[in-house]
Amino acid sequence: MSSIISIKNVEKTYSGGFKALDPVNLEIRQGEILALLGPNGAGKTTLISIICGIVQKSGGKIRVGGFDTEEDYRQTRSMIGLVPQELHTDSFETVWNTVSFSRGLFGKPRNDDHIEKVLRDLSLWEKRNREIMTLSGGMKRRVMIAKALAHEPQVLFLDEPSAGVDVELRKDMWNLVETLRSTGVTIILTTHYIEEAEAIADRIAVIRRGKLLLVEDKGDLMSKLGRKTLLIHLSKSVKSLPETLAKHGLELSEDGMTLTYEYETAGKRTGITSLLSDLSAAGLKFRDIETRQSSLEDIFVGLVSEAA
Amino acid sequence: MNFRAIWAIYKFEMARTKRTIMQSIVSPVISTCLYFVVFGSAIGSRIETVEGVNYGAFIVPGLIMLSLLTQSVTNASFGIYFPKFIGTIYEVLSAPISYMEIVLGYVGAAATKSLMIGVIILFTASFIVPLQISHPLIMALFMVLTAISFALLGFIIGIWADNFEKLQLVPLLVITPLVFLGGSFYSINMLPPVWQTISYFNPVVYLISGFRWSFYEISDVAPLLSLGAVAIFLTVCMSVIAWMFKTGYRLRD
Numbered sequence: 001m002s003s004i005i006s007i008k009n010v011e012k013t014y015s016g017g018f019k020a021l022d023p024v025n026l027e028i029r030q031g032e033i034l035a036l037l038g039p040n041g042a043g044k045t046t047l048i049s050i051i052c053g054i055v056q057k058s059g060g061k062i063r064v065g066g067f068d069t070e071e072d073y074r075q076t077r078s079m080i081g082l083v084p085q086e087l088h089t090d091s092f093e094t095v096w097n098t099v100s101f102s103r104g105l106f107g108k109p110r111n112d113d114h115i116e117k118v119l120r121d122l123s124l125w126e127k128r129n130r131e132i133m134t135l136s137g138g139m140k141r142r143v144m145i146a147k148a149l150a151h152e153p154q155v156l157f158l159d160e161p162s163a164g165v166d167v168e169l170r171k172d173m174w175n176l177v178e179t180l181r182s183t184g185v186t187i188i189l190t191t192h193y194i195e196e197a198e199a200i201a202d203r204i205a206v207i208r209r210g211k212l213l214l215v216e217d218k219g220d221l222m223s224k225l226g227r228k229t230l231l232i233h234l235s236k237s238v239k240s241l242p243e244t245l246a247k248h249g250l251e252l253s254e255d256g257m258t259l260t261y262e263y264e265t266a267g268k269r270t271g272i273t274s275l276l277s278d279l280s281a282a283g284l285k286f287r288d289i290e291t292r293q294s295s296l297e298d299i300f301v302g303l304v305s306e307a308a
Numbered sequence: 309m310n311f312r313a314i315w316a317i318y319k320f321e322m323a324r325t326k327r328t329i330m331q332s333i334v335s336p337v338i339s340t341c342l343y344f345v346v347f348g349s350a351i352g353s354r355i356e357t358v359e360g361v362n363y364g365a366f367i368v369p370g371l372i373m374l375s376l377l378t379q380s381v382t383n384a385s386f387g388i389y390f391p392k393f394i395g396t397i398y399e400v401l402s403a404p405i406s407y408m409e410i411v412l413g414y415v416g417a418a419a420t421k422s423l424m425i426g427v428i429i430l431f432t433a434s435f436i437v438p439l440q441i442s443h444p445l446i447m448a449l450f451m452v453l454t455a456i457s458f459a460l461l462g463f464i465i466g467i468w469a470d471n472f473e474k475l476q477l478v479p480l481l482v483i484t485p486l487v488f489l490g491g492s493f494y495s496i497n498m499l500p501p502v503w504q505t506i507s508y509f510n511p512v513v514y515l516i517s518g519f520r521w522s523f524y525e526i527s528d529v530a531p532l533l534s535l536g537a538v539a540i541f542l543t544v545c546m547s548v549i550a551w552m553f554k555t556g557y558r559l560r561d
Contacts, residue, residue: 074405075404088399093320106313
């Protein structure tokens, strides 16, 4: 797949001297959903703001759809829609006017049908003549998304889209993201909720203290770094483990009822077969066996603390 | 040129004017009428004429300039400061528009609004005092140039200000004194010689003088000099804005 956004050696030091981005290199593929994961203050918003033209970069090059974000800013910016993290809205404007304003601002001719479609998709159509200040927080978030979609962007940035959003809106939002992706829109979302990335992203990029730690297909990442845990529930409590089981690195629970065995899914030999035969040789009987897959969250926490 | 974007910003700003019609249009008109009562009728009844012109009529150009200047600065500074304050500026900065287009939208709307106020005051005054406009085209030119120049100054203030206090500071501490001391209500010739000299350092003197000349053909300085002063002021403001945008000053860190 060809890349729609190409970020080369982009760095940013704010005027106060704070270094928000170390040289970052990232290729974002056409039509993918990329999740940019990272703790607060990692540089996610800075990176997005630079691509969108809100913040000036200190160095490096960014191309969107083959155009340079500085020299050909008109082309690059008209391809991009941005839903910022904070709810920045004009309180006294109506929903319809503010969304139409966004379309005009991006230089697109008036198209009431498109605006209507966007508002209907976001369940805002009934509220189109309401002043924004009369809307709830969730509705305001929808307005922000509608504004970003008003000019039919090819790339959509969602900065922390689930911050302060209820279940229904989150569901609507993911449906919308799926629909947009099916029409070829590339979506980049930042989040520090890992389940969110796990649920919808194709690829995951992890950023921490302005450094890009990794960019990987979600599936690869999960299987490469994912660890599985095997829990063996014994039928009778044991005080200590027999010597013959020492090589397996088992952990015995305090009540002596459960053995915990960790193994890597990517490894060729998981060691489960020999463990089980050693267990029966030692005369231990078990009641139940369960395995647990580590979630992206565990992987992420592992990564971030490793780099610390 | 992204004309649609300029139009979108202009329309947005004008809609704001419409929503706040009372404070935008009505209150400057009322305060101007008060000036007429105080300076025109109460004091004017004792002065009668200045350089052959009825005192009430003499102060009309000054009053229009007073409103034009303060309104242009306040409208434009508020127009750009407010989106910065509430954060909606992100959209303008991420849109495919040049700095020039941003300025045209915001400053155009601010200048339009203050011109509307200027015309309303002129219209109101025509019922109260004997007005005479000798050079209507030059009068219109002065009004338009002044509105644009001071809206540009307002735009600069709006970008520079990082709190509401700073936003009020310049109009209150700089513009109003300059206009009051700039010959709105008197001719510079009526001052003692020292103050006359000092007055010539006040740029507003040139504006009011030129503007008044287009009405009654009386002036404190040569009309062409007045026009030149406006042109210089316009150029300075545009250069400052160009520099601000080039460096991303207070907009794009």
